[in-house]
Amino acid sequence: MRLDLDLRATGQHVIDRGDFHVLFKALRRRGYQVVGPRVRDGAIVYDALDSVDDLPQGWTDEQDAGHYRLKRREDPALFGYVVGPHSWKKFLFPPHLRLWRARRNGDDPGFEVQPEPLPDTKYAFLGVRSCELHALFVQDRVFLGEKHADPVYKALRERAFLVAVNCTQAGGTCFCVSMRTGPKAQGGFDLALTEVLDGERHYFVVEVGSERGREVLQDVPHREASPQEVAQAEERVKQAEGQMGRTLDTRGIKELLYRNLEHPRWDEVAQRCLSCANCTMVCPTCFCSTVEDVTDLKGETAERVRRWDSCFSLEFSYLHGGSLRRSVKSRYRQWMTHKLATWIDQFGTSGCVGCGRCITWCPVGIDITEELRAIRESDGLTRGGGEEA
Ligand code: SF4
Ligand code: SF4
Numbered sequence: 001m002r003l004d005l006d007l008r009a010t011g012q013h014v015i016d017r018g019d020f021h022v023l024f025k026a027l028r029r030r031g032y033q034v035v036g037p038r039v040r041d042g043a044i045v046y047d048a049l050d051s052v053d054d055l056p057q058g059w060t061d062e063q064d065a066g067h068y069r070l071k072r073r074e075d076p077a078l079f080g081y082v083v084g085p086h087s088w089k090k091f092l093f094p095p096h097l098r099l100w101r102a103r104r105n106g107d108d109p110g111f112e113v114q115p116e117p118l119p120d121t122k123y124a125f126l127g128v129r130s131c132e133l134h135a136l137f138v139q140d141r142v143f144l145g146e147k148h149a150d151p152v153y154k155a156l157r158e159r160a161f162l163v164a165v166n167c168t169q170a171g172g173t174c175f176c177v178s179m180r181t182g183p184k185a186q187g188g189f190d191l192a193l194t195e196v197l198d199g200e201r202h203y204f205v206v207e208v209g210s211e212r213g214r215e216v217l218q219d220v221p222h223r224e225a226s227p228q229e230v231a232q233a234e235e236r237v238k239q240a241e242g243q244m245g246r247t248l249d250t251r252g253i254k255e256l257l258y259r260n261l262e263h264p265r266w267d268e269v270a271q272r273c274l275s276c277a278n279c280t281m282v283c284p285t286c287f288c289s290t291v292e293d294v295t296d297l298k299g300e301t302a303e304r305v306r307r308w309d310s311c312f313s314l315e316f317s318y319l320h321g322g323s324l325r326r327s328v329k330s331r332y333r334q335w336m337t338h339k340l341a342t343w344i345d346q347f348g349t350s351g352c353v354g355c356g357r358c359i360t361w362c363p364v365g366i367d368i369t370e371e372l373r374a375i376r377e378s379d380g381l382t383r384g385g386g387e388e389a
Pocket of ligand 2: 272273274275276277278279280312361362363364365366
């Protein structure tokens with residue numbers, strides 16, 4: 001029996017572009033601070049948004065190894081770009097965080113320690129890509145471990161409202177298909193949108209992922225999506241799937257890297273790597289940090305701050321007597337083998353979600369997919385001995 005397609009319920013909804021601004025109001029009414037993409041300093045970054053007018057309407061990005069450019073689109077898409085240098089980790093795992101403060105009490109030789117209150121911000125992340133949802137799940141394993149949960153991350157993460165946006169185009173350095181992390185969000189969101197521009201029509205197909213999402217959607221004008229609208233959305237995501245700028249062969253990846261710790265390719269990449277740490281700063285899953293104690297000049301107050309650190313810095317592996325990873329080669333190898341191999345042993349998942357940021361934002365264009373390919377193509381090659389690890 002042939003069903004009349006127009007009468008079939010899809011379980012998905014449509015918000016017309018003209019009503020999209022109401023989503024901001026619905027979120028704000030519930031106390032959320034909306035953060036999402038906006039154009040700043042020649043890039044699309046994540047920052048506080050006041051209204052729909054702050055979104056990067058009509059902009060897209062062009063990306064390749066060591067290359068990022070904003071370009072005008074020929075249509076008014078709001079989410080017609082890929083990912084920029086920021087990721088959501090900067091909100092949940094802030095780059096600089098005071099942990100406590102201590103003050104001297106008059107002539108008393110001791111200090112009074114004042115712990116920092118937990119943050120009570122309710123973020124609504126607007127425009128979370130599928131690879132970024134996976135990156136959040138990866139960071140959850142790190143920061144929400146049963147025995148050692150990070151209280152700041154936990155407080156912010158539990159309150160965050162996630163509006164995912166399915167990718168309808170892929171970037172030159174994307175490889176989420178290889179990592180099975182995109183381009184369509186499969187879960188872990190409150191609402192997921194797919195933006196459709198079809199001639200004069202501009203709308204968002206919406207999937208509800210949680211009860212909170214359903215409540216918010218009730219406050220935004222919407223209607224049931226027709227099968228044609230759902231098909232239009234799916235077609236665009238499918239198109240993105242076929243546009244990946246990079247691929248990465250994950251077959252036996254852990255064992256491949258473990259048996260190639262002495263491969264000559266590590267020496268080659270170290271010739272180019274500046275050890276600048278850009279790749280770790282932009283990576284949505286990297287989580288290394290350090291703590292610093294700072295006092296004022298009069299010695300009356302002291303504070304401990306946590307700030308992002310990187311396995312590319314010499315000091316990062318400092319133990320009494322010196323650093324363990326003194327060469328750039330050992331630091332690059334540590335980073336890449338952690339992402340693609342030891343992370344699997346440690347957290348049961350890859351540390352890479354295929355977002356491509358480390359490729360785009362590397363000043364010398366080092367490409368993790370190219371490095372892995374080179375090792376795979378000459379699997380088992382070892383260097384002559386005697387050199388510093
Ligand atoms: S290693 Fe590179 S491609 Fe993988 S998640 Fe990090 S920044 Fe993205
Ligand atoms: S791989 Fe590139 S981004 Fe990473 S530390 Fe080396 S030069 Fe910097």
